[in-house]
Amino acid sequence: MQNSELIGEIGLTHYLILSALLFVAGMAGVLLRRNAIVILMSVELMLNAVNLSFVAFSHYLGQMDGQVMVFFVMTIAAAEVSVGLAILVSIFKRYKEINVRFFEHLKG
């Protein structure tokens, strides 16, 4: 019972806080890490943080829309990662380098 009580006490706020923390962690990874693969992983983390909040809202509002949206996000995330990794592989083949600081060609 204690367990179910504990579960009962966990509300939407907790999920959202967790989601926000995950999102910020992912964002920090995207902004600060140099390794392109890690950056892609961080992007995944951000997406999943959003998924979490979708699911949480869906549960507490009693609607299925959020759950549907999560499937879309996951699909797109998979597509995005496959494209991103493909790019990374070809970049690595050419430059033998995946440190993003090395790629500054967008300089104006």
Place this chain on the structure above:
Amino acid sequence: MSQQTLMAILIFAPLVGFFINGFRYKKHSAEVAGTIATGAAVISFISALLMVIDLIGLPAEERRISVQFFDWITIEKLKVVAGFTIDQISAIMVLVVTGVGSLIHLFSIGYMHHDEGVAKYFAYLNLFLFNMLLLILGDNLLVMFVGWEGVGLCSYLLIGFWFTDKQKATAGMKAFITNRVGDAAFLLGMFVLFLTFGTLNFQEINHLVPLTSELTWLAPITMGTLFLFIGATGKSAQIPLYVWLPDAMAGPTPVSALIHAATMVTAGVYMIVRLNPLFMAAPNTMMIIATIGGLTAVMAASIGLTQWDIKKVLAYSTVSQLGYMFLACGVGAFGAALFHLMTHAFFKALMFLGSGSVIHAMHEEQDIRKMGGLKKYLPHTYLTFLIGWLAIIGVPPFAGFFSKDEILWQAFHSPRGHWVFWAMGALGAVMTAFYMTRLMALTFWGESRFSKKIHPHESPMIMLIPLFVLAILSAIGGWIGIPHVISEILPGQPGNFLETWLEPMIKTVPGTEHAEPSLEWGLMGISVMLAAISAMTAYHFYVKDPSKPKKIAASLGKLYDVVYNKYYVDEGYFCGIINPLVRLSKGIWFYIDVNFIDKTTYVISDLVRGSGLFVRGIQNGNIQQYAMYIGLGVVATMTYVLMR
């Protein structure tokens, strides 16, 4: 053929020649290029002849063939038609220009035979002829001005024809820039006339001229005519803008004959004769014209006394003779001016071509000190040159005698004349006789002074034919204007054809009295006598006693130096106008352009650069930083939305 077609052929034949030769400017065949160009000129001459024959068929009062091609400019009151007119005045001029022009084209075939750019040369020559025809035939000032500028351009191109020689290129530029000064005044004159009369058409202007003369200096007609006259001093090489003409001798000699003796330089005189009723209404302008003309005649002749370059002597002679024409215009003897223009075109073209023949024979030697005794080497050239000499010093019955005497008589007799003008003219005539005899003596007579290596050879027939034709014209060309006092004693009493012909077009000075024939005979006698004495003196000095001129020159000392150096006019212009102008321009360049305008722009550009450098730091190509901007942007937007 309709008159419109004929006029079009007359004007555009040289232009077609120009295009043909212009497109094949790299070809070197003098025969082909020369035939095309000469053909164009001859076609023009024949059309002109046909039109003049038509003109003669008309009754005296209606002698005028006008052709209007199209409306050129129509802006409010300003209506300019591309119209061309042949009347009594332009008929004479058009025949002289196309006739003498054709002969000089023919001569050029021989003279320019060895030149590389011969097709280019003939193209320019045709272009010149086209522009000259625009100038002569245009029935309003603006069409005339187009031709006026066009001949200036061709003159520049032909003076600097051998432009690899810096001196010759400079001479071309000098001519062009000096002319530009006059042309600016010509434009001002047109503005004044348009403001006054509201039209630029010659006939309309001449009809609108008021009957009473203007007596003040600032009146519109006086101002307008003065400006036009300044334009004429540029084109026709009068004081103060004559300095370009002697330098223009850098061009090929046939060019000097065509442009700088026979045709283009007379454009100023022609313009004044064209507008004679207008100039007549401005006595002050007329006085200025006569004074400038007289002064130029004397001054240029005096410089001619001292020059050693055969073409320079002829150039100063041209300036001096143009002075005569202006003197005639100034005293109201427009007919005499046109008469002298015509005879001068004959004998001066003859003498220039003759000098070309001499230079050709002497292998490009122009210094008459290194000639002498050419009589036996160049018999035909000598003969024709002799006729030119007789014509220019005014020996009766050669052409120059009649026209020059007419001018001198009018300068004395006309109500606008004065004995001072006559004296100037007579003095000029004396000096002309002297320097021309000197030229003859040093070139053809006496001992030969050139090195034994040079073997002068007579020019080919193609160069001699124009000389013969011009010699005949120089001999008999004056017979169309025999004065009454002479014709009375001649068998058959030939009338003064020229005077009758020009009568409807030329205004006579009001108040001209009938003069005693004895007075006219007397003045004529005096001037001929003086010229004869002067010529004899020159002959004595330069043939019989060659050491004498040097002694006289030495005894004159400073004065000789001043005259020999052309009165230091060029140096004066450099000191007084050109150098100060250059210094002023340099000052403006340094203080205004470099130190003000440039600096201002530098400050502005530094500002732009600095801000650019700052902003550039943001866009450093680091994707993660870009992502952070997005993140920060989202945060900022959210904060704004939530905090509102």
